[in-house]
Amino acid sequence: xxxxxxxxxxxxxxxxxxxxxxxxxxxxxxxxxxxxxxxxxxxxxxxxxxxxxxxxxxxxxxxxxxxxxxxxxxxxxxxxxxxxxxxxxxxxxxxxxxxxxxxxxxxxxxxxxxxxxxxxxxxxxxxxxxxxxxxxxxxxxxxxxxxxxxxxxxxxxxxxxxxxxxxxxxxxxxxxxxxxxxxxxxxxxxxxxxxxxxxxxxxxxxxxxxxxxxxxxxxxxxxxxxxxxxxxxxxxxxxxxxxxxxxxxxxxxxxxxxxxxxxxxxxxxxxxxxxxxxxxxxxxxxxxxxxxxxxxxxxxxxxxxxxxxxxxxxxxxxxxxxxxxxxxxxxxxxxxxxxxxxxxxxxxxxxxxxxxxxxxxxxxxxxxxxxxxxxxxxxxxxxxxxxxxxxxxxxxxxxxxxxxxxxxxxxxxxxxxxxxxxxxxxxxxxxxxxxxxxxxxxxxxxxxxxxxxxxxxxxxxxxxxxxxxxxxxxxxxxxxxxxxxxxxxxxxxxxxxxxxxx
Ligand code: ADP
Numbered sequence: 001x002x003x004x005x006x007x008x009x010x011x012x013x014x015x016x017x018x019x020x021x022x023x024x025x026x027x028x029x030x031x032x033x034x035x036x037x038x039x040x041x042x043x044x045x046x047x048x049x050x051x052x053x054x055x056x057x058x059x060x061x062x063x064x065x066x067x068x069x070x071x072x073x074x075x076x077x078x079x080x081x082x083x084x085x086x087x088x089x090x091x092x093x094x095x096x097x098x099x100x101x102x103x104x105x106x107x108x109x110x111x112x113x114x115x116x117x118x119x120x121x122x123x124x125x126x127x128x129x130x131x132x133x134x135x136x137x138x139x140x141x142x143x144x145x146x147x148x149x150x151x152x153x154x155x156x157x158x159x160x161x162x163x164x165x166x167x168x169x170x171x172x173x174x175x176x177x178x179x180x181x182x183x184x185x186x187x188x189x190x191x192x193x194x195x196x197x198x199x200x201x202x203x204x205x206x207x208x209x210x211x212x213x214x215x216x217x218x219x220x221x222x223x224x225x226x227x228x229x230x231x232x233x234x235x236x237x238x239x240x241x242x243x244x245x246x247x248x249x250x251x252x253x254x255x256x257x258x259x260x261x262x263x264x265x266x267x268x269x270x271x272x273x274x275x276x277x278x279x280x281x282x283x284x285x286x287x288x289x290x291x292x293x294x295x296x297x298x299x300x301x302x303x304x305x306x307x308x309x310x311x312x313x314x315x316x317x318x319x320x321x322x323x324x325x326x327x328x329x330x331x332x333x334x335x336x337x338x339x340x341x342x343x344x345x346x347x348x349x350x351x352x353x354x355x356x357x358x359x360x361x362x363x364x365x366x367x368x369x370x371x372x373x374x375x376x377x378x379x380x381x382x383x384x385x386x387x388x389x390x391x392x393x394x395x396x397x398x399x400x401x402x403x404x405x406x407x408x409x410x411x412x413x414x415x416x417x418x419x420x421x422x423x424x425x426x427x428x429x430x431x432x433x434x435x436x437x438x439x440x441x442x443x444x445x446x447x448x449x450x451x452x453x454x455x456x457x458x459x460x461x462x463x464x465x466x467x468x469x470x471x472x473x474x475x476x477x478x479x480x481x482x483x484x485x486x487x488x489x490x491x492x493x494x495x496x497x498x499x500x501x502x
Contacts, residue, residue: 003073007443010079015054020447024466030058042104048094076238076450078245079163084138099138106137127192127285136188136205160211164239173226179213180239185287219291219453238450249445250410251467253460262415266312269304276303281357281397307356307394311349313415325376336381345369346492347382357397366496388424412439426473437468
C-alpha cells in the first residue's frame, strides 16, 4: 500500500493541505484563503478561529478524498512564523487577535529597548535583531491590552503560541501545548544556544513562563490528532517554520547549501551546520531544524543564517500596478527580453528602505542612468536585475558571515518561474542557480521531515535522491563583467541611501 504524508501549510493569506506520496510527489491538494484585518496603519491581524477553521477544512477535504485514510502515515505542519496568538486553556478560544508578523504596533517599544542598549544582549542570546517583527513584544502587547490577560496568564489560565502551537492544540483537542525549536527561535524569548526559554529574556519582555508552550524537536513523535477532530488519530511528526521548511524541502541538508525564495520579498537561508553563526552583517541566526537522524539516535540541531530582501517580486508588482507598463507579472520577462541589456540604467527598489546588508530605513527608490533612449523595456529589465542584485548582496554577506564559499543557489517562489531573472542571478553570482521540479518547497520540506520521522524514508540521502531538478542556470558572464555590474549597482545604492527625511 502507498503511504502518504499530509502536509499542512498555514500561510499568511491562505491555509493549504498537500498530500505527498512516498516518492515525494504531490498526490492531492486543497487551499482556502481567509480574512486579513488592517485595523490601523501598520497593524495586521488574523482571527485565530479563521486560521484554524480554514486549515481544518482543507485537511478534512484531503482526508475525505483519500481512498484509504489509514494510509496517511503522519501529519507534518509548517506555518507562517512569528504570528502571535493567546488563548484560554479551558475554552480553547483566542483572546484578542492573532498579531501577524507584518504588524508594526510594537515598533516604539522595540526602539525604546534598543535605546536602553539591549541590542547586543538580545542578538547574542537569540540570533535576532530587536524588532517588532518577532513574537516577544507582540505577546507582551496582548497581555497588556486585553482586559485581565496578564493576571490570568500569571495564574496559568492562558496559553501563548505561534501558529504551529495553535494548530497542534486544536488538532489534539487541547491535549498538547507545544512548539518546535524553529518556531521558538523567532520569539525573542528563546536562547539559541541552550535551546530553551530564557529567564533573562522573559524578564526583559515581561512574559510569564506559565503561558509558554513546551519546546519540542522539529520532527519525531510530537503529538497525535484527536479522532474527534479529524475522524482519525494520526501522528503529528513534524512542526517547522515556513522558511526553514523550504530550506529542508530544497534538500539543503549540508552546511554551505542555501536556498532563495522569490516571493513578494526574497528569503535566503543558508545551512551553517551544528553551531549558530553570529552575523556581522545584520543577518539573522536561527534554528533550521532539530531531529534525530535515526529513531534511536540523539537529537541533532541544524542552524541557518537568514536574510530577507523587502522588494522581490513586489518590484514586478510595482511595474504592473504603479507604472502600468505590464498587465501581468509574467509579461515582465518578454518586455525585459525585448532589449539586450539595461543600457546602464539601475532601479534601486528601496521603496520601504533597504534591508540586509545595508539597513537604511531612510533609503528610497531610485531610477538612475536614463537617457533619451531609455524605454519601459529597459526599466523592466532593470527591475529584474535589481531583484538579482539585491539577492547577490545578501548572498555575499552570508558567505562572509559563514566563512564559506557557496557553490550553487537553489531557488523557488512565484518569481522563480522567470527564466530571465534566474539567468541574471546566475550571471551576477557566478554560481549555478537551480530550480527544482516541485516548487512547493515549504509543504514538501515539512513532508520530508515528517516522513523521515514516520519511517517513510530512511535518511536524508534517500530524500536527496528523490529531489529533482527542473532547470539549472549556468553563469555566462566573466568575473569582470559581474564585478563591473556590481560596482555600478553599489553606486546606485549609495544614491538611494538616506533620502527620506522622516
Ligand atoms: P508570496 O508567497 O510572497 O505571496 P509568491 O511566491 O506567490 O509570493 O510570488 C508572487 C510574487 O512573484 C509577486 O510579487 C509577483 O509579482 C511575482 N511574480 C510572479 N510571476 C512572476 C514572473 N513570471 N516574473 C517575475 N515576477 C513574478
